[in-house]
Amino acid sequence: MAAGKRLPISSQVRTLRRDQVDPEAWNDWRWQLRNMLTQEADFEQLISLSSGETEALARTSKLFRTGATPYYASLMNSERADCPIRRQTIPSLAEMNFREEELRDPLGEDSHSPVPSIFHKYPDRCLLYIVDRCAIYCRHCNRRRIVGGDTPPKKDEIDEAIAYIASETRIRDVLISGGDPLLLSNRRLDDILGRLRAIDHVEIIRIGTRVPVVLPMRIDEELCTMLAKHHPLFVNTHFNHPVEITPDSRRACEMMVNHGIPVGNQAVLLRGINSSVRCLRTLMRALIRMRVRPYYLFQGDTVLGTDHLRTSVDSAIDLVDGLRGWISGMAMPQLVLDAPGGGGKIPIGRQYLQSMDENEVVLRNYRGLEIHYPQPVEKDPHVSYDEVYFAGTPEDDDREGCG
Numbered sequence: 001m002a003a004g005k006r007l008p009i010s011s012q013v014r015t016l017r018r019d020q021v022d023p024e025a026w027n028d029w030r031w032q033l034r035n036m037l038t039q040e041a042d043f044e045q046l047i048s049l050s051s052g053e054t055e056a057l058a059r060t061s062k063l064f065r066t067g068a069t070p071y072y073a074s075l076m077n078s079e080r081a082d083c084p085i086r087r088q089t090i091p092s093l094a095e096m097n098f099r100e101e102e103l104r105d106p107l108g109e110d111s112h113s114p115v116p117s118i119f120h121k122y123p124d125r126c127l128l129y130i131v132d133r134c135a136i137y138c139r140h141c142n143r144r145r146i147v148g149g150d151t152p153p154k155k156d157e158i159d160e161a162i163a164y165i166a167s168e169t170r171i172r173d174v175l176i177s178g179g180d181p182l183l184l185s186n187r188r189l190d191d192i193l194g195r196l197r198a199i200d201h202v203e204i205i206r207i208g209t210r211v212p213v214v215l216p217m218r219i220d221e222e223l224c225t226m227l228a229k230h231h232p233l234f235v236n237t238h239f240n241h242p243v244e245i246t247p248d249s250r251r252a253c254e255m256m257v258n259h260g261i262p263v264g265n266q267a268v269l270l271r272g273i274n275s276s277v278r279c280l281r282t283l284m285r286a287l288i289r290m291r292v293r294p295y296y297l298f299q300g301d302t303v304l305g306t307d308h309l310r311t312s313v314d315s316a317i318d319l320v321d322g323l324r325g326w327i328s329g330m331a332m333p334q335l336v337l338d339a340p341g342g343g344g345k346i347p348i349g350r351q352y353l354q355s356m357d358e359n360e361v362v363l364r365n366y367r368g369l370e371i372h373y374p375q376p377v378e379k380d381p382h383v384s385y386d387e388v389y390f391a392g393t394p395e396d397d398d399r400e401g402c403g
């Protein structure tokens with residue numbers, strides 16, 4: 001640029017830097033959504049893109065959606081392309097190397113969908129898909145086939161899905177997901193929650209959302225008060241790296257907890273992003289300090305274009321072995337592998353039980369020490385008073401799921 005020349009101040013150029021945006025706009029969640037960063041010029045305002053990132057933004061644009069709020073982008077390291085925030089947001093050329101085994105629908109959801117907007121895999125719970133937009137389009141998204149597309153769930157489809165839940169009396173737990181359900185207006189969400197709450201057999205409602213991580217200004221008193229009308233209601237969010245824990249995201253999580261909403265975390269193990277013992281220990285401890293209970297740590301799903309983000313299963317098991325016993329049990333996530341094809345979530349991990357017979361069990365503890373545990377002398381009795389306390393037959397407890 002020639003000396004003395006200034007960048008033109010045009011109303012066409014959006015200002016996306018936190019220090020240059022009016023705080024009132026910055027703290028308005030709708031402003032954040034309207035101003036999501038989606039392309040090279042947006043990111044260039046905040047960081048120096050690597051040539052790989054620039055090329056990947058251009059070449060993947062027709063394949064997978066890119067987008068993040070200015071808030072989330074403000075956490076990016078401007079110099080380092082290996083920044084955990086950048087790697088979750090900005091595409092990599094590696095996404096273009098599909099492998100045969102990688103799937104559009106890695107968890108077989110579409111074959112477990114009795115009506116649109118319902119994924120029903122387990123006997124007593126189902127997933128209700130109510131919105132196709134997010135406040136970030138994660139590079140590892142396992143629903144990228146539908147999220148951020150052009151086919152939002154229609155109103156009559158959601159009506160039909162709620163009617164399905166009402167007709168399936170075995171469903172006790174409805175997991176509302178998307179897309180991000182907290183992108184709906186309070187009025188719309190309140191309506192859906194109220195209709196689910198009116199169904200007798202629906203015992204608990206859960207919301208899966210990344211909003212506390214990427215759009216924490218969405219979480220305010222009005223939202224929390226509305227959600228708390230529908231208790232027992234649980235929120236599971238998705239922090240993957242300690243850098244995501246900021247005063248803003250902490251305030252959002254604590255506000256929900258203060259409204260009696262238990263907040264859990266479902267992290268995804270991402271190679272080179274959070275795949276170290278130090279990183280995972282720090283993340284889990286930071287979560288529990290703000291009263292967010294680690295729930296699952298997912299082995300990467302076999303999603304199209306994400307092979308470079310998956311660790312091997314053996315390193316996943318080693319990493320979690322570096323947590324168990326070394327951090328509070330309260331801060332321990334369960335390592336699971338969500339079965340390709342739709343078999344549900346399968347716990348994986350180190351075998352602590354070495355051998356077992358009727359006299360003795362041999363175990364190893366978290367430090368690798370061998371431990372001997374004597375079995376009781378008497379065999380376990382039949383619990384004779386179950387029928388006094390529980391109605392029906394044991395078979396009624398696990399009526400078959402769908403599909």
Ligand SMILES: *Cc1c(COP(=O)(O)O)cnc(C)c1O
Nearest residue numbers: 119120121122125126127175345
């Ligand atoms: C993960 C998931 C659930 C909930 O599983 P939990 O182990 O109870 O948390 C329910 N339905 C579908 C389709 C899921 O993917």
